[in-house]
Amino acid sequence: MTSGLRCIFGSMIAKHIIVHGRVQGVGYRYHTLLSAQKNTISGWVQNNEDGTVEIMALGTKSDMEAFLLNCKTGPNHGRVDKMDVAEAAVSTFTSFKIIR
Numbered sequence: 001m002t003s004g005l006r007c008i009f010g011s012m013i014a015k016h017i018i019v020h021g022r023v024q025g026v027g028y029r030y031h032t033l034l035s036a037q038k039n040t041i042s043g044w045v046q047n048n049e050d051g052t053v054e055i056m057a058l059g060t061k062s063d064m065e066a067f068l069l070n071c072k073t074g075p076n077h078g079r080v081d082k083m084d085v086a087e088a089a090v091s092t093f094t095s096f097k098i099i100r
Contacts (some may be wrong), residue, residue, distance in 0.1 A: 014088040015066055017055040019071060021081035025096035028053055028078050029098045035070035039063045046100040058093050
């Protein structure tokens, strides 16, 4: 059983993302939630006080690539100027949540 878990987590990657632009008050977090559900990504998204949106995401490499592309696009009324994407430690998330 442990080797099976190691195999599953071994294929997972985690990203910590800060999104800059017109990303608050435009449905960006909900857009991110829908994209995460579509791409089998777990983790969370939140608004930050400085006007950015912060995301912690966990998924396979191919799912993460599709998710990041959707994050760069954003919702129709939003505008993504820049995304800071960093590798993160793999954590265990059971779903994707809007936390703030």
